[in-house]
Amino acid sequence: MEPLTWTGILSPLNYALLLATLVLAVGVVTQLITALFATDEPLVVNRDGTLAAQGGFRGLTNEIVRWSFLAIVGVIVAYIVGGVILGRDAGILGAVSQRFLPVWIALIVTFSLSMTFKRNLGLYGKLFDSPVGMIGFGLVMFWVFTAAFEGFFGIISTHEALEQLVRMKNEAPGSPVEGVDPDAGYYSHYLLGGDNLARDVFSRMVSGSVIVILIAPFATIFAFMVGITLGLPAGYYGGRLDTILSFFANLILAFPVILLFYLLVTPEIRQTGIPTYMAAVLFLFPIIFFGILIHSKFRTRPEINTPLLVGVLGVLSIVYLSTINQEGTPIDFLGFIDLFDIAGGILTVFVSVVFVNSPTVFRIVRGLALDIKTRDYVAAAQTRGEGPFYIMLWEILPNARGPLIVDFCLRIGYTTILLGTLGFFGLGLPPESPDWGATINEGRKLLSVYPHPAIVPAVALLSLVLGLNLLADGLREQSLKD
Amino acid sequence: MGQFILRRLGVMLLTALCLTFIVFYLTNLYPNLEKLAKTQANNRMTDEEVVKWLDTRGYTQNVFVKYGEWLGVLPSKVTTTEQGTFTRCSRPTILPEEAPAFCGVLQGNFGFSTVFKDEVSSIIGTRLSLTGYLMLWVMLVMVPGALVVGVLAGMKEGSRTDRTLSTFSIITTATPEYVSGVIFIAVFASSAVGLRWFKGTATSAMDAATFENFFLPVITIALYGLGYIARMTRASMTEVMTAQYIRTARLKGVSFGNIVMKHALRNALIAPFTVIMLQFPWLLNGVVIVETIFNYKGFGWTLVEAAGNNDIELLLGVSVVSVFVVLLTQLISDIGYVYLNPRIRVS
Secondary structure, three states: OOOOOHHHOOOOHHHHHHHHHHHHHHHHHHHHHHHHHHHOOOOEOOHHHHHHHOHHHHHHHHHHHHHHHHHHHHHHHHHHHHHHHHHHHHHHHHHHHHHOOHHHHHHHHHHHHHHHHHOOOOOHHHHHHHHHHHHHHHHHHHHHHHHHHHHHHHOOOOOOOOOOOOOHOOOOOOOOOOOOOHHHHHOOOOOOEEOEEEEEEEHHHHHHHHHHEEEEEEEHHHHHHHHHHHHHHHHHHHHHHHHHHHHHHHHHEEEEEEHHHHHHOOHHHHHOHHHHHHHHHOOHHHHHHHHHHHHHHHHHHHHHHHHHHHHHHHHHHHHHHHHHHHOOOOOOHHHOOOOOOHHHHHHHHHHHHHHHHHHHHHHHHHHHHHHHHHOOOHHHHHHHOOOHHHHHHOOOOOOOHHHHHHHHHHHHHHHHHHHHHHHHOOOOOOOOOOOOHHHHHHHHOOOOOOOOHHHHHHHHHHHHHHHHHHHHHHHHHHHHOO | OHHHHHHHHHHHHHHHHHHHHHHHHHOOOOOHHHHHHHHOOOOOOOHHHHHHHHOOOOOOHHHHHHHHHHOOOOOOOOOEOOOOEEOOOOOOOOOOOOOOOOHHHHHHHOOOOOOOOOEEEHHHHHHHHHHHHHHHHHHHHHHHHHHHHHHHHOOOOOOOHHHHHHHHHHHHHHHHHHHHHHHHHHHHOOOOOOOOOOOOOOHHHHHOOOHHHHHHHHHHHHHHHHHHHHHHHHHHHHHOOOHHHHHHHHHOOOHHHHHHHHHHHHHOOOHHHHHHHHOOOHHHHHHHHHHHHHHHOOOOHHHHHHHHHHHHHHHHHHHEEEEEEEEHHHHHHEEEEEEOOOOOOOO
C-alpha cells in the first residue's frame, strides 16, 4: 500500500492556506507598525447622527487581516469537512478528521444548542458573544469529547495504545501498516507515524487525552475545595489563624515545584506511605466543605438538615474511605467495603498536584474574602445574626464566583502543564503510560531524527492549555461587562 | 522601614529552617537511606547489614539530631568500629581523626556528593555559575521584551495592537518549556525538517556560548515567562491610562507619545517589578526542564541528577540554594515594592 501524503487530493487547498497565512502575517505586522505612528482613527459624522470610522490605509489593513483570517478558518473547515467525506483519499489530515467524526458531531450539537439558548444561560451563554471565548471553549470541548468517546467507547483511536507492530518502528506519519496479517482487522495506516517502540503515535495521543482530562479538572476541583475551606476563614476571621495559615501557604509556595515533585513522587517515598497520608488529609476537605455548606444553611430546619447531612456525608465518606484505602499501603483496613482502587501512581500524582495548587487558591480566596467582608450585605447578614460560616459560604463565596471561575479555567491549564512536567521527568505514572508528558519525554530522545513522536503530544498539550487560557480570557472579559 | 526589613528577615529565616527541615526529613526517610547503603556498599546486603552500615555512619540517629549535625549546631557523631572510624566530616582526603567536630551548613560545609565524588559546595558553585549565565541572557531577552509588549498592548485598551499582542502573550503562557523546547528543536535543529539553523544541544555552550548553541535554550525559557510578565504589565498600564492625571494631561494637550513615555510609564512599571521578582521560582522550573532538554549541565541538571541518583547531600545543598533564591527574591520584591510605591508606607 502507498504511504499517505498529508492532504491527499485536497492538496490544492494547501496553496490557498499558504497564501492566506502569508497575507495574514504581513497584515498583522503592518497593523502593529502603523499603530505605532498613526494618530486616532478619524471619525466622520453621518447625516443621521451616527459615527463612522474612515477607511484609509489602516481601514484597508484591518479588512485584509479580517478576511485572510476568515479564509484560513474556511480552509481549515474545508480540510475537516473534505476529510470526513473523503477519508484516506484526503491524506493524513482527512483520515484523522474522519476518525474524529463523533467529536465534530458532538461539537456542532453543543455549539448550536448553546448559541440558540445563549440568552438564558447566564455567564456560559455570554461566552458565545466573544470570539476568543468561543475558540477557547471549542478547543477545550474538542479534547473533552475526544477523551469521553475514547474513554467510554474507544472509537477514536486506530490501534491499541500499547500495541507494538514491529515493522512500524519510527515510521513516518502516514505509513501503511506492514508485517501483519491483512485480515487481522488492523487499521491500514499509522496515521501520525510510529514511535521508538513501534506503537501508533496517533492512538497514544488520543488515549493520553483520557488521562489528562480525567486528572487535571478533578485535581483542580480538590485544590479549590482545600483552598476555599481554609481561605474563607483565614480572610474572614483574620488575626492569628490567618497568620498561621498564610505562613504555611507561603512555605509550600517557596518550594520550587520540581523539587517538591522529586521529593514526593518517588517509589521510595511511596513505600513510606506519605502520599497516602497526604491523600487522607487532603481528601477530607470536600467532606468538611459540604458538611459545613449544608449545616450552615439548614441549621434551623433539622427536618431537612439531618437527612441531607446523613445522605451527603454518608456517600462522601464511603467514597473517601475507598479512595484512601489501598492494598499494600499503610492504610488498608476496609477489606470488602473497599469499592475501588486507584492505581498507586495516579493517586500520588493526584495528591502532589493538589498539594502544589491549593496554597495559590488559598491566597486568592483569602484576598477575595478580605475584600468582600467589608461590603454592606455582609454587615446586613451579621446584623441579622447569621453565623460566621453562613456568611462565608452563602454570602461571600457566591459573590466571589466571577474571579474564581476564571482562575479555575486557568488553573486547569496550569495543572495540565504540571502533569506534563511530571510525565516529562518520568515521575509518578508508569513509563508505558500514554499521557502526554511521558510521551514527550520518550520522544525527545530521538528528536533530531524522528520528531513526530514528541511533536504530536506536545501540540496536543499546547492546544488544550491554550484553549483553557482563551476560555478564561473570554470569561473574564464577559464577566467584567456585567 | 528598618523594623519591617528585620521582621521580614526573621520570617524568612524561620521559613528557610522549616523548608530545609522538610527536605531533610524527606530525603532521610528510611527507604532512601536503604537505597543509599545498597548503592554505596553492596547491592546484596541483608537488612541487618544495611542497618549496621547506616548505624556506623550515624544515619540511624534521631532526625532532629541529624538535622542539627547537618546544620552545624551539633557536633557530628564519631563511631569507631573494627573497620575504622566514621564521621560525616571525613573525606577521602581528610582522615576521620583529623576531621573537625562541627561540619554543617553554618561552617560552609554542605557535605560530600556520592555521585560526583566531590564537595557539594564546589559542585554547586560551578553549576550555579553556568546557570547564572543562562539566567542572565534569559533576563536580558525576557524583561525588555515583556515590558515593550505589555506597554504597547496596554497603551490603548481594546485596540487592534492590544488584541494581537494579548493573543501572542496568551499563546506563550500556554506553551510550557518542554513543549516549546521540543517544537523549536524539531523545527530549527532536526534533520527531519532540515532547517538546522541552531544546535539541538547546549552542551558546547558551557565552554563557549555562541548564538548558534545558546539561542534556543534562552528563548525557550524566556518565552514562557514573557507572556505572563507582559500581561501583568498590560494590566498595570491600562489601569494607569484610565487615571485622572492622564486625562488631565490629555486635556492639557500633551501628545500621546509624551503621555505614555513621561507620565504613565513610571507608574505602570511598579507592579511588573514585583512580578518579575516573583518570576524567579518559576524560572527555576524552566531552568530544570530546559537544561534537561538541551543537556546544559547547570544547576537544574544537577538537581535532576541528584534526585535521580539518590545523592542525598547534593540534593539537600541544591534545595538550600533554591529555597534561598526564592526567599531572597520575595524579600527584594517586598522591599522594592514599598520603595517604588510612595503610597505604601510601612511603619
